Amino acid sequence: MGRKVTVATCSLNQWALDFEGNLQRILRSIEIARNKGAKYRLGPELEICGYGCWDHFFESDTILHSYQVLAQLLMSPVTQNIICDVGMPVMHRNVRYNCRVIFLNGKILLIRPKMVLANSGNYQEMRWFAPWNKRRxxxxxxxxxxxxxxxxxxxxATRDTCIGTEICEELWMPHSPHIDMGLDGVEVFTNSSGSHHVLRKAHARVELVNLATLKNGGVYLLANQKGCDGDRLYYDGCSMISLNGATIAQGTQFSLDDVEVLTGTIDLEDIRSFRTEISASKVIPYNRVKVDFSLSCHDDFLVPPSEPFQWHFHSLGEEISLGPACWLWDYLRRSQQAGFFLPLSGGVDSSASACIVYSMCRQVCHAVSNGSKWWGAPGVSPKQVCLVTL
Incomplete structure (x- = not known):
């Protein structure tokens, strides 16, 4: 049996309640991951229904349609021979949970509910979901x-490794689940997020992920939502893969692409040798679901492992210019309008707005010239963008 494993994480521009469009983007990301040789695909938080559904989470139709999308994913030939990890709301014993559903070849392997909910500032997850607090x-x-x-x-637990799941806020906690999971032999950690853009927040995310694998080894996959999701927030993507404290795959922070897939190839022996100096601690053993499937392959000598590199961050000025511009483009598509009416008074406010709109136009033109596609997204075509100034 081989020891090299290729895994995939992705950033998707999912729209709240756009079940058909969300399905097409999920399928596209799985197809790309498979074509790159990945045997595990991770997606962002609540990707089936969209993160920003707000009080629509109270409606039974939101959960019903999420299950209908899941059923199509289970039956699709695209999802065969790859472990797929998708996010959706699940009702269990009349309690609503924010969950990861992990499946393989048409069979659900496990459902993992979120244990720590984001409930401050821009987040109100406790309004719609309950945290899972049971060990068994x-x-x-x-x-x-x-x-x-x-x-x-x-x-x-696959034939060759062990995979543990975190969901967004759990990474930011003082005692994150990956600590005990790593001490119990888990080698692959995954985190699906719906993390919005704040100046310099990407620095904190990258540091937390790399620190998680630096402390006790392992490979960590972070998937994050991108786009405005019909809300006032902008989710900035920035998905990544970290191995033993170093970044081996970096996603774009500001991108107009609806589907972005990152892959990384790691040697499991690198994790095991890294952990030889870590002393065993007393932890409560995790319950394991065993699956007769291997992430590695026999001809892995043909695939070189991914090399670590230094993360490239945007400057503060670039974040101010690019973040709001990406939000404007998503808002324009969702409103299905042909452009913006931009009054100019000559003051600082209107000048700054004009610069941000100009930044949006530059990004759209750049995306079109690079052949970007907007998968399953209704609304205006990028070629229809026009500006009316006064």
């Missing part, structure tokens, strides 16, 4: 040929 797993009803599936804080 439960069994949740499923559909199709499966009657029940494992539900809870569980890790996935």
């Amino acid at each position: 797993p439960r069994w949740a009803p499923s559909f199709g040929p499966q009657e029940i599936v494992p539900f809870g804080d569980i890790v996935l």
Whole structure:
């Protein structure tokens, strides 16, 4: 059996309640991951329905349509022979949870609910979801040929490695789940996020992810939402893969592409040798779901491992220019308008607005010239963008 593993994480521009468009972008990301040789694909938080559904999470139709999208994913030939990790709301025993659903070849392997909810500032997750606070797993009803599936804080054990899941806010906690998971032998950590753009926030995310793998080794995949999702916030992508404290794959922070997939190839022996100096600690063993599947392949000698590199950050001025400009483009598409009416008074406010709109136009033209596609996204075509100034 080989020891080199290729994994994929992605940033998707998902729209709240755009179930058909969200499905097409998820399928496209899985297809790209497979074509790059990945055996595990991770997506952003609540990617099936969109993160910014707000009080639509209270509606049973939101969960129903999420299950309908999941059913199409399970039946799609695109999702065969690759472990897929998708996010959606799940109702379990009349309680609503923010969950990851992990499946392989049409079978749900486990459902992992979020344990620490973001509930300050711009986030109100406690309004719509309950945190999972039970150590022992439960069994949740499923559909199709499966009657029940494992539900809870569980890790996935393949033939060659072990995979553990975190969801967004859990990475920011003082005692993150990856600490105990790593001490219990988990080698691959995943985190699906809906993290919005704040100046210099990318620095904190990158530092937290690299520190997570520096402390006890392992590979860490971070997937983040991108776009405005129909809300006032802008999610800036910036997905990444870290190995033993160093970045091996970096996603763009400001991009108009709806689908961006990162892959990294790692040698499991690098993780195991890195951990030889880490002393064992007493931890409560995690419940494991065993799956007869291997992330590595026999001809892995043909695939070179990904090399670490220094993360490139935008300057403060670039963040101010690019972030609001990307938000404007998404807002324009969602409103299905042909352009902006831009009054100019000559003051600082109107001048700054004009510069941001100009930045948006430059990014759109650059994206079109590079052949970017807006997968499953209704609204205006990039070629229809026009500005009316007064």
